[in-house]
């Protein structure tokens with residue numbers, strides 16, 4: 232939930248750290264700080280509550296001394312509120328040592344008591360300062376050997392952590408470690424970087440090394456060494472980042488979210504590319520791995536938030552094409568309820584970041600129980616794919632806005648591909664030509680929704696800026712889209728919103744309908760199922776009769792909805808499984824436009840962070 236960056240090299244580090252933090256700010260934005268060691272071996276540090284801009288302003292007033300070694304942090308508070316004192320870095324060893332942290336140190340209270348008894352005093356309420364103080368003590372006990380001291384510390388910590396530390400006695404050295412929390416190395420020429428993800432250093436290098444679980448890294452300008460927690464050297468896995476700095480810039484857009492919504496045709500096209508052979512879907516990464524899909528009798532898809540809603544669409548598609556039961560489980564529920572799984576179960580995890588702690592723990596749990604694991608992920612080198620037997624990457628490019636949009640579309644696309652791939656392998660799909668044609672037509676159709684409905688939906692949101700509650704209804708694959716529409720609105724415009732299965736309406740939610748209540752209804756095509764379509768039209772009549780203001784999302788030419796709708800948003804004709812990718816777009820635009828109309832920060836909504844790397 233926090234962003235971490237480290238630098239060693241010939242250049243002044245402060246600006247490099249600030250630029251890295253700006254790219255990582257989506258991970259947490261309630262306080263930020265940097266520390267540098269200058270040429271004289273003096274450590275300078277500044278940290279401020281508030282967004283990165285507050286720290287920037289403070290440094291603009293009085294900069295830290297020039298230093299070529301530095302660490303920086305942007306925080307999402309866990310232990311202790313967002314104050315200057317609780318911001319990172321935390322100092323120890325008479326302020327000669329600085330340490331930053333992402334994660335939660337579960338045994339911090341016991342360690343704190345131990346250190347208090349030892350005469351240590353603390354300035355913050357954080358678990359991180361305990362790690363800093365422990366490192367200070369280990370450093371003194373180990374004759375000033377920073378690497379040895381650092382190893383001593385990580386072996387005493389329980390929980391999840393990425394730590395970076397430096398000491399003014401060792402300019403040109405930053406040490407780091409990770410356990411269940413992300414850290415990657417960026418390889419430069421005569422300089423090296425550490426970051427929570429590659430965005431931290433993407434403007435300097437696209438060459439990276441992934442660090443495994445429970446590993447320690449030391450970087451100097453000319454060398455990178457990686458060991459396990461016992462100090463045994465290990466090989467880190469090299470990878471090249473497939474996108475460049477420009478992809479993570481806002482460009483001329485008003486927000487990252489606006490940019491990312493508009494990038495959906497490309498995100499879907501890039502996720503499909505290279506995975507269609509003739510009339511069939513063949514995912515090259517899964518070739519030779521048919522065993523994952525044969526001899527199983529059940530699939531569980533596990534994820535959180537938006538990724539879990541994409542999973543619900545995947546359930547319909549995989550069951551239809553691969554003819555195998557699919558359950559969708561929120562990762563945090565799955566793991567703590569003793570699920571019945573074994574080697575006849577395939578557990579598919581979905582995560583944009585590849586670092587969501589709940590999802591990561593669900594994958595580990597599934598592996599320990601003997602299940603086969605496959606992840607769908609948007610981030611190269613992330614932990615979840617590394618912990619899985621196989622991975623299908625989405626190629627949405629970097630997603631910076633906290634509200635997930637293009638990653639959602641890419642996740643659904645990957646699930647559709649997976650369903651067709653599995654169907655072919657399992658022999659339940661003989662001819663995929665119609666579905667392949669639907670897939671390849673998707674980018675253009677999404678682009679059409681973006682161009683034809685942008686203005687209409689934005690205007691609608693403007694009229695509804697004072698609305699206190701919005702409901703979303705859908706059936707079949709429209710149900711997960713109703714959930715996603717509600718989540719988007721909640722998270723960025725702070726309006727009460729709920730998504731329901733339309734069939735559930737009469738079992739309770741219809742009591743919420745009062746005159747003027749806005750309700751979005753996702754109407755499935757009558758070409759897919761006349762029965763389901765007519766049931767949704769009946770639901771519309773029921774809420775209309777009770778005064779709801781009905782906004783329907785329906786395919787072009789569907790006239791049945793016209794007599795009962797206050798507003799009609801049109802989407803192009805598409806196959807049943809492909810419609811969600813079109814229907815979600817107006818809901819994303821609506822949430823974004825409404826948040827903008829309320830004057831809210833669309834990219835960095837309150838209380839949230841992009842990657843939830845704590846449980």
Ligand code: M6R
Pocket residue numbers: 535536537538581582583584585586587590633634635636718719722841842843
């Ligand atoms: O990185 P992940 O896909 O694992 O993240 C999962 C959720 O935290 C994420 O989708 C969250 O719900 C988004 N803020 C929704 O817009």
